[in-house]
Amino acid sequence: MALATPKKAATTPAANTDAYTRGFARLAGELASGGSPRLQALRQAAIERFAELGFPTTRQEAWRFTNVAPIARTPLTVATDAPSVTAADIERYHYADCTQMVLVNGRLAPEHTRLLGLPEGVVVSSLAEAWQSHPQLVEEHLCRYAKFDDHAFVALNTALHADGVFIYVPKGVVVETPINLILVGAPQDEPLAFFPRLLFVTEESSQVTIFEQHVTVGEGTYFTCPVLEIVAGANTTIDHYKLQRETLAAFHMSTLQVKQHRDSNFSSHCLSWGGLIVRNDVNTTLDGENCTAILNGLYMVEGKQLVDNHMRVEHNMPNCYSHELYKGILEGKSRGVFTGLIYVKKDAQKTDAVQANRNLLLSNEALCNSQPQLEILADDVRCTHGSTVGQLDKLAIFYLRSRGIGEEAARSLLTYAFAADIVTRVKLPQVRRDLEEFLFRRLPKGEIVRQAV
Amino acid sequence: MCLLKIENLHAGVEGTEILTGLDLTVKVGEVHAIMGPNGSGKSTLAQVLAGRADYEVTAGSITYRGEDLLELAPEIRAREGIFLAFQYPVEIPGVSNVYFLKAALNAIRKHRGQEEIDAMDFLAYVKSKMEIVKMEEELLHRPVNEGFSGGEKKRNEIFHMEVLDPTLAVLDETDSGLDIDALKIVAEGVNSMRSPERGFIIITHYQRLLNFIVPDVVHVMVGGRIVETGGKELALELEAKGYGGHTRAAEAAAEAAMPASG
Ligand SMILES: Nc1ncnc2c1ncn2[C@@H]1O[C@H](COP(=O)(O)OP(=O)(O)O)[C@@H](O)[C@H]1O
Ligand SMILES: [Mg+2]
Numbered sequence: 001m002a003l004a005t006p007k008k009a010a011t012t013p014a015a016n017t018d019a020y021t022r023g024f025a026r027l028a029g030e031l032a033s034g035g036s037p038r039l040q041a042l043r044q045a046a047i048e049r050f051a052e053l054g055f056p057t058t059r060q061e062a063w064r065f066t067n068v069a070p071i072a073r074t075p076l077t078v079a080t081d082a083p084s085v086t087a088a089d090i091e092r093y094h095y096a097d098c099t100q101m102v103l104v105n106g107r108l109a110p111e112h113t114r115l116l117g118l119p120e121g122v123v124v125s126s127l128a129e130a131w132q133s134h135p136q137l138v139e140e141h142l143c144r145y146a147k148f149d150d151h152a153f154v155a156l157n158t159a160l161h162a163d164g165v166f167i168y169v170p171k172g173v174v175v176e177t178p179i180n181l182i183l184v185g186a187p188q189d190e191p192l193a194f195f196p197r198l199l200f201v202t203e204e205s206s207q208v209t210i211f212e213q214h215v216t217v218g219e220g221t222y223f224t225c226p227v228l229e230i231v232a233g234a235n236t237t238i239d240h241y242k243l244q245r246e247t248l249a250a251f252h253m254s255t256l257q258v259k260q261h262r263d264s265n266f267s268s269h270c271l272s273w274g275g276l277i278v279r280n281d282v283n284t285t286l287d288g289e290n291c292t293a294i295l296n297g298l299y300m301v302e303g304k305q306l307v308d309n310h311m312r313v314e315h316n317m318p319n320c321y322s323h324e325l326y327k328g329i330l331e332g333k334s335r336g337v338f339t340g341l342i343y344v345k346k347d348a349q350k351t352d353a354v355q356a357n358r359n360l361l362l363s364n365e366a367l368c369n370s371q372p373q374l375e376i377l378a379d380d381v382r383c384t385h386g387s388t389v390g391q392l393d394k395l396a397i398f399y400l401r402s403r404g405i406g407e408e409a410a411r412s413l414l415t416y417a418f419a420a421d422i423v424t425r426v427k428l429p430q431v432r433r434d435l436e437e438f439l440f441r442r443l444p445k446g447e448i449v450r451q452a453v
Numbered sequence: 454m455c456l457l458k459i460e461n462l463h464a465g466v467e468g469t470e471i472l473t474g475l476d477l478t479v480k481v482g483e484v485h486a487i488m489g490p491n492g493s494g495k496s497t498l499a500q501v502l503a504g505r506a507d508y509e510v511t512a513g514s515i516t517y518r519g520e521d522l523l524e525l526a527p528e529i530r531a532r533e534g535i536f537l538a539f540q541y542p543v544e545i546p547g548v549s550n551v552y553f554l555k556a557a558l559n560a561i562r563k564h565r566g567q568e569e570i571d572a573m574d575f576l577a578y579v580k581s582k583m584e585i586v587k588m589e590e591e592l593l594h595r596p597v598n599e600g601f602s603g604g605e606k607k608r609n610e611i612f613h614m615e616v617l618d619p620t621l622a623v624l625d626e627t628d629s630g631l632d633i634d635a636l637k638i639v640a641e642g643v644n645s646m647r648s649p650e651r652g653f654i655i656i657t658h659y660q661r662l663l664n665f666i667v668p669d670v671v672h673v674m675v676g677g678r679i680v681e682t683g684g685k686e687l688a689l690e691l692e693a694k695g696y697g698g699h700t701r702a703a704e705a706a707a708e709a710a711m712p713a714s715g
Contacts, residue, residue, distance in 0.1 A: 167504065234505070393543075398543075399539065402530075402531055402536075402556040403531055403554075404528055404564075405528060406560065417546060452549070452553065453552055
C-alpha cells in the first residue's frame with residue numbers, strides 16, 4: 001500500500017476558532033460590564049475551552065452524521081450590536097393574548113416587549129436587566145446546568161452571550177398567559193454569529209407555558225447558537241414549545257438543558273422546519289422522584305437541509321416517567337439525524353421510559369440516521385425504544401386515489417397523517433394553528449388536506 | 454347502452470400472466486356476478502379496473518362509456534364514476550373517515566362541473582347514507598378503517614359507495630366473512646342503488662349473497678378468464694357442483710395452449 005496521504009482536514013483548523021476569540025476580545029468591555037465574578041471566570045474558561053475543542057468533527061460520536069464544517073468555513077463575525085426590526089417584520093410571529101419579548105441577534109429589542117397580566121413576583125426580562133434586578137437568582141442558576149467541557153457550542157454561548165431572557169415564576173404561581181419569545185435572526189451584510197442565553201427558573205408548584213420561536217427577518221447567512229436552561233421546581237408544570245422556522249440560510253446549533261426536581265412535569269415540543277444546518281440538543285435530568293418528561297418533536301426538511309435532534313434523558317431517581325416521540329419528514333436531499341439516549345441510574349428503580357423516532361422519506365435522495373440508545377443500570381425498569389424509517393404506503397395512496405383523490409393530494413394527505421399525532425399533541429391552539437398552516441402551505445395540494453383533516 | 458366492455462384482457466405482474474384473455478360486457482342497469490375459485494384472478498380484474506399500477510396490462514382493451522379506460526389515472530376513473538369496494542380495505546391512520554369522504558366527493562363533483570358541497574349539506578347527506586348501512590356515527594370520525602372490525606370495514610366500503618354515487622360499482626368479495634345480518638345490510642346497500650343508469654360487478658366466492666342480490670348475469674371465472682356465462686340459475690348450479698368441471702376444463706385449455714416441449 002502506498003503511503004497514507006494526510007486526510008483532508010475533517011478536523012477544523014484553529015484558524016476557524018479565531019473569529020470567536022477575536023469576538024471575545026472585542027466584546028470584552030460589554031461582557032465585563034454585567035454578571036458576576038463567577039460568570040467572568042466562566043466566560044474566560046469557556047472561550048479557552050472552545051479554542052481547545054474547536055468545531056466538532058464527524059469523527060466525534062456525537063457529531064458523526066452532522067458535519068458542521070460549512071459553519072466553521074463561513075467567515076462569521078460575532079455580533080456586537082443589533083439592528084432594529086419593525087412590528088410589521090415580526091407580526092406573523094405574534095400570538096394574541098401572550099406576553100411577548102423579542103430578541104434581535106441575541107439582544108433585547110425592548111420596543112417589542114409586551115407584558116400581559118403577569119402575576120405578582122413573576123419576572124420576564126432580558127438577562128442583562130435580570131443581572132441588575134435579580135442578581136442572586138441569576139447567579140444561583142445561570143450556567144449551572146448546561147456544561148461546556150465537552151460541547152463547543154455551549155462553550156461558545158457561555159463565553160459570548162451578550163444578552164438573553166430570564167423568566168422567573170415564584171412558588172405557587174400559575175402564569176395563565178403564555179410567554180412568547182421571538183428570537184429574530186436579522187442577517188446583515190457580513191455573516192454574523194450570536195449567542196442568545198435563556199434561563200427559566202420555576203419555584204415549587206408553579207406553572208407556565210413558554211413559546212420560543214426562532215425566525216428570520218431579512219435575507220442572508222447567520223449563525224445562531226442559543227442555550228436555554230430550565231429549572232423545573234418541585235411539583236411544577238412547564239410546557240415549552242420551540243418553533244425553529246428560520247430561512248434556509250441560517251445555521252442553528254441549540255442546547256436545551258432541563259433540571260427537574262421531584263414531581264415536576266416538563267413537556268417540550270420541538271418543531272423544526274427552517275435552517276440549513278440545525279442541531280437541537282435536548283437534555284433533561286430527572287433529579288427527583290415522580291418526575292414526568294414529555295419530549296415531542298417534528299421536523300420537516302427539504303433541499304439540502306440537515307436537522308439533528310440529539311436527546312439525552314437522564315433518570316437519576318426512582319419512579320419517573322419519560323416519553324419521547326420524534327417524527328421526521330424528509331424531502332429532497334435533506335438529512336435527518338436522531339440520537340436519543342435514555343440513561344437510567346442504578347437507583348432509579350421503577351423508571352418508565354419510552355422513546356420512539358419515526359421517519360418518513362419522501363424522496364430517494366433523502367437520508368436518515370436514527371440511533372436510539374439505552375443505558376440502564378437499574379434492574380426494575382420498563383424502558384422501550386424504537387426507530388423506523390419508511391416511505392408512504394403505496395397501497396394507501398392507491399386506495400385514496402380510487403376514491404377520487406388526486407395523486408399529489410393523496411401523498412400530501414398521508415404525509416399530514418404521519419405528522420398528525422405530533423400536531424395533535426400540541427395543546428396550545430396558537431402553536432397548533434401555526435404548525436397546521438405550515439403543513440398546509442408546504443404540502444402540495446395543501447388546500448385539499450386542509451379540507452380533509 | 455354498453456357501460457363496460459372488456460376484450461381479450463391480458464394482465465399480470467412481472468412476467469406472470471394472471472388475466473389470460475378475459476372478455477366481459479356490462480350494460481347499464483345490469484348486475485353481473487363473477488364467481489370463481491381462489492386465485493382465479495377476480496381481485497386482479499377488480500384492481501385493474503380501478504387502475505392499480507402494480508398490474509401490467511399486456512394485451513386487450515377496456516372501454517368504459519366509450520372511453521379507453523386504461524388511459525385514465527385511478528382518480529380520474531373514480532371521478533368518471535368507477536368505484537371499487539376493496540376485498541381488503543386499507544387502513545389509513547390519521548385521516549378521518551368523514552373528512553376524507555368529503556374531499557373525495559368534492560373532487561368528484563369538481564370533475565363533473567358541480568359546486569363543492571357545503572358542510573351542513575354534506576353532513577345531512579352523509580347521515581342519510583349511514584342509515585342505509587347502519588353505520589355507527591363513531592366510525593365516521595375514526596381514521597379510515599383503522600381499528601374497524603372485518604364487518605365494519607366492509608360496511609364502510611358500501612358506505613363510501615353510497616356517498617360517492619358511482620356509475621359502475623365493483624364489489625370484490627364484500628360478502629366474505631360477514632354474518633347474515635351484515636350480509637343483508639350490504640345487499641340492501643346494493644339493491645337500494647340499483648338503477649337503470651348504473652351497473653354492478655359483484656365478485657363473490659359464495660352463492661349466498663346472490664339470494665339477496667339477484668344478478669342479471671352470472672359469470673364463472675377460472676384461470677384468468679371467463680369460462681362460462683349464464684343467468685342467475687348458474688350460481689345455484691355452481692353451488693351444487695362446485696368449480697371442479699370448470700377447473701379441469703381450464704387446465705385442459707391451458708395445456709392445449711402451451712407450446713409443445715420436447
Ligand atoms: N401483486 C401480485 N403479485 C404477485 N402475484 C399476484 C399478485 N396479485 C395476484 N397474484 C396472483 O395472481 C393470482 C390471482 O390472484 P387474485 O386476483 O387475487 O385471485 P382471486 O381474487 O380470484 O382469489 C394468484 O395466484 C395470486 O397469487
Ligand atoms: Mg380476491
